[in-house]
Amino acid sequence: MKLHTLEAWSLRDLIRDGSVTSTDIVESFLDQIRARDAEIGAYITVCGEQALEAAKHSDERRREGRTLSDWDGIPAAIKDNISVKGVANTCGSHMLAQYHAPYDAHVVSLLKQAGMPILGKTNMDEFAMGSSTEFSALKTTRNPWDRQKVPGGSSGGSAAAVASHQAPWALGSDTGGSVREPAAFCGLVGIKPTYGRVSRRGLVAFASSLDQIGMLTHSVRDGAALLQLLAGHDELDSTSVRREVPSYESVLGAGASGLRVGLLGGASQQGLQPEIHEALEQAACFLADQGAEIQEHAFPLLDKAIETYYLVATAEASSNLARYDGVRYGLRVEGSDTGEMFRRTRSEGFGPEVKRRIMLGTYALSAGYYEAYYRKAQQVRTMIRDGFLELFEKVDVLLGPTTAASAFGFGEKPDPLQMYLTDIYTVPANLAGLPAIHVPVGLDHGGLPIGLQITASPFAETNALRSAAVLETFARNRGWNR
Amino acid sequence: MIIGLEIHAELSTRSKIFCSCSTAFGGEPNSRCCPVCLGLPGALPLLNETAVEYGILAGLALNCTISVESKFDRKNYFYPDLPKAYQISQYDQPLCRDGWVEFELEQELLHAGVTRVHLEEEAGKSIHSGDNILGSDYSSIDYNRAGIPLIEIVTEPDLRSPAQAKAFLEQLKRTLQYIDVSDCKMEEGSLRCDANISLRPQGGRAFGTKVEIKNLNSFRAVERALDHEVQRQRNVLETGAAVVQDTRAWNEAKGVTVSMRSKEESHDYRYFPEPDLPPLAVNQVWVEELRQSLPEMPLPKRNRIMEQYGLGRYASDFLANSAIWADFFECAAKQYGNYKVLCNWLMGDVSRVLNARQEELPQSRLTPAALVELLRLVDDEIISGSQAKDVLEEVCATGRSSKQVTADLGMEQISDEDELTAMVEEVLAAHPEQAQRCREGEERLVGYFVGQVMKLSRGQANPKRVNALLRQKLQQ
Incomplete structure (x- = not known):
């Protein structure tokens, strides 16, 4: 049996009825990493020994009847901007290539407490800035569906790892679509929870008010399970919300009956790849057939989402990344005084996209420009959020595209602005702090995965998951088979 | 002469403002640090409620209004001792505002407005290998201090002389110590002061060009530096030149202020709201409780x-x-x-x-x-x-x-009549010649005999009683 090809739920069932051990599972994934990753490039660090050690402990616990959770012994991969104690945490940057995190991120503690081995740390665009993982300073990650295509980004390594069966599931981070877009390009389910639903502690900050840890999985039920493990209040993250976590698994079979589904028309939908447009229309029909009420709404303000996003995100990034100055950790390039050391360290340590965004953000916050840029962007952001909240009075979820097209080729978007525009459908959820899920629904003419996005109101992950499960059925009916 | 002060006081909470590290002074360098106060990647701040309480107490003691809602902002600048390259501070919504302090100078009751009191975090401490930063081969940084809670108190430009500035500071220090929120030790740096000063013609209304003086490490330094700066600005103005707006450092050893940076070189701190901390809502019932608890x-x-x-x-x-x-x-x-x-x-x-x-x-x-x-x-x-x-x-x-x-110590005085009489008789008997002269009116010898009795009693005899007994005996 090829254990590494199974979704996490199936592995859980196998391990529970005693037909396989955690060690079998972890070995199967490590074998697959050895076999595939030279070609895919998903991992920056593979934690083989630690994962096997953790699997051994898990097997002992299971023998002694003291498992830590349902998922005890099921491994996971972690994006390389989420701290794992004692393991390199490069953020895909020369700046942190030698930095090892001295503490576990809150989500990593939760995985460890659940008894889950960590397979390794996955590649990403430098400091999560990018939509193709081409901006990783450390290695190239290829799309398992077509090695000439990018895996998406910034969580491209996590997506590629799961899609090439080098991990059953993985954690990513989503600041403007960095979980959902690679999920779309690699044919996976990608979840961005509500801002504040999952602790950010230990996630290296890109844009603090937008960053959210998310999950890349083979199925909606895997995604629901991983979200269930990680959702909840962390008293050490002041932006994490003290609010009860509902059962996500229990809503998956609820169907579409009575669900109010919104579709957003307007100019933004016009550049869609025809197959995605077609899938969207078919999905709406399917939902209606299943008893959902389909409504069409306009939201013209969303045309401003990209500008707003890139002002807020770069402003926060310019501050968040200022700490990489060569003084305490990470790269240091010596200079004749501290000023020169700062300049040389940051000039050599950061890649072009990171520098571009730091400069944009610094400008947006500067005296004399703050009002026109940062303040204005925050005002538009508030309006977008209010607009969504108003919309979610009328609908339970929104159905739309995640990306305008399937995965693009390496070097195909040399113009930064063109790259930024790939985020057009994903950034609104980050600006408004909403939960959003990408669900794969089929392949395009080139054999690349395409899919759709479900967005819900804050903390209504249940609505999003319920709808995503229906879309999954829709996809199966269309012949989608991961 | 127009003077306003900016005072930083470390709050004497047990733990730091955004993490649970100890705030104790000293300690092995970098032993009281964690990912949060070192600004490690992924670390997040958690606001220490006691720091807020102390900040409110300070605001109340300085007669401020306590904001129902305030917020934190990032003040961005690069400096080796600033771990995150930004300081979490409060910019446009301080915790406390619009207060005042009453103080006395030479028995005159004076009054100075307090513009605002806000919370922020302390930076680390650079220790240079040489005498100063320029003459050093290397510098070390101790982050034990990083993250200690601070209040910054900004006064209105209400002070009119260096002596007033000093008297104000003394009263401020006294007040903060009274409410026990800061130990205010200038020598340990837990109370620091910057001063803004400008001159204007007698009777004039418009303020002159403002100069900021930093590095004032004692009350005496505040007064001396301001005295010096007044004289310097006067000299500039008397030559018909204009005072240049700049930031100057007080050099204690030389007794002069030295320009650090001009207006053109001044920092753009690019303040923006701290996204890692929600706005700070202050419960007004709590504020009232704290007001009642003020001494x-x-x-x-x-x-x-x-x-x-x-x-x-x-x-x-x-x-x-x-x-x-x-x-x-x-x-x-x-x-x-x-x-x-x-x-x-x-x-x-x-x-x-x-x-x-x-x-x-x-x-x-x-x-x-x-x-x-x-x-x-x-x-x-x-x-x-x-x-x-x-x-x-x-x-x-x-x-x-x-x-x-x-x-x-056997110090109780001997007042017992019999014991003292015995001693008096003993010394009179031991010095018959002097006793005789005394009886004949040589008054100063009474003192001599008292001394002898004290000596004999090893200091314990009650001198008043001895004196009385001596006179009595000598008259017999």
Whole structure:
């Protein structure tokens, strides 16, 4: 049996009825990493020994009847901007290539407490800035569906790892679509929870008010399970919300009956790849057939989402990344005084996209420009959020595209602005702090995965998951088979 | 002359403002740090509620309005001792605003407005290998201090002389110590002051060009630096030139201010709201509770002490300078009615002994009861005033009661008539010639014999009684 090809739920069932051990599972994934990753490039660090050690402990616990959770012994991969104690945490940057995190991120503690081995740390665009993982300073990650295509980004390594069966599931981070877009390009389910639903502690900050840890999985039920493990209040993250976590698994079979589904028309939908447009229309029909009420709404303000996003995100990034100055950790390039050391360290340590965004953000916050840029962007952001909240009075979820097209080729978007525009459908959820899920629904003419996005109101992950499960059925009916 | 001050005071919370590391002074360098106060990747701040409480207490003691909602902002600048390259501070919505301080200078009651009081975090400390940053081969940084909570207090430009600035600061320090939110040790850097100063023609309304002076590490430095700066600006203006807006550092050794950076070089801190911390909503019921918990403030206490105990201004100022000394005095005064004597002891010998022992009153073994007991021993003529000083030293050193020390040192005066008579007779018999001269009217020899008796009794004879007995014997 090829254990590494199974979704996490199936592995859980196998391990529970005693037909396989955690060690079998972890070995199967490590074998697959050895076999595939030279070609895919998903991992920056593979934690083989630690994962096997953790699997051994898990097997002992299971023998002694003291498992830590349902998922005890099921491994996971972690994006390389989420701290794992004692393991390199490069953020895909020369700046942190030698930095090892001295503490576990809150989500990593939760995985460890659940008894889950960590397979390794996955590649990403430098400091999560990018939509193709081409901006990783450390290695190239290829799309398992077509090695000439990018895996998406910034969580491209996590997506590629799961899609090439080098991990059953993985954690990513989503600041403007960095979980959902690679999920779309690699044919996976990608979840961005509500801002504040999952602790950010230990996630290296890109844009603090937008960053959210998310999950890349083979199925909606895997995604629901991983979200269930990680959702909840962390008293050490002041932006994490003290609010009860509902059962996500229990809503998956609820169907579409009575669900109010919104579709957003307007100019933004016009550049869609025809197959995605077609899938969207078919999905709406399917939902209606299943008893959902389909409504069409306009939201013209969303045309401003990209500008707003890139002002807020770069402003926060310019501050968040200022700490990489060569003084305490990470790269240091010596200079004749501290000023020169700062300049040389940051000039050599950061890649072009990171520098571009730091400069944009610094400008947006500067005296004399703050009002026109940062303040204005925050005002538009508030309006977008209010607009969504108003919309979610009328609908339970929104159905739309995640990306305008399937995965693009390496070097195909040399113009930064063109790259930024790939985020057009994903950034609104980050600006408004909403939960959003990408669900794969089929392949395009080139054999690349395409899919759709479900967005819900804050903390209504249940609505999003319920709808995503229906879309999954829709996809199966269309012949989608991961 | 227009002066405004910016004061930073470290709050004496046990843990830092955004993490649970200790705030204790000193310690092995970088031993009181964690991912949060080192600004490691992924670390997040968590606001220390006690720091907010202390900030509110300070605001209330300075007669401020406490904001129902305030927020934190990032102040961005690069400096090696600033771990995140931004300081979490408060920009446009400070915790407290619109307060005032009353203080006295040469018995004149003065008033200065407090624009705002806000919370922020302390940076680390650079330690240069040479005498100064430019002459150093390398610098080390100790981040133990990074993240200690600070309040920044900004005054209105209400001060009109260096002496007023100093008097204001002294009153501010006293006030913060009264409410026990900061130890205000300028020598340890837990209280720091920057001053803004400008000159304008007599009777003029518009403010002149403002100069900021940094690095003022003592009250004396504040006064001296301002004195110097006034003179410097006057000299500039008298030549017909204009004062340049800049930031200057006080050089204590040379007694001059030196330009650090001009307006053009001033930082753009690119303040923006701290996304890692939600806005700070302050419960007004809590504020009222804190207001009720405030102790009596220095000036009202001074005035009450003057009135209630009939003490002079100088003595009352001395007592009210510290709530601890005033409390000690008032506690002792409940058991001892001669307030002036009590206060004189505190100002004189008690201060002297504590200074010599390098102790503060709260750490001392001296209690109000022990002091009262000591004063009673003197009043009852069991020991002399000069013996009492020795007893006080011993009480402070050992913590034993005054009575016990007196007994242990064998200091009780001998007042027993028979015992004293025997001693008087013994010395008269031992010096018959002097006794005779004394009987014939050589008055000064009475003192000589008192001395002899004191010597014989090893100082314990009650000198008054001895004197009386001698005269009696010599007349026989």
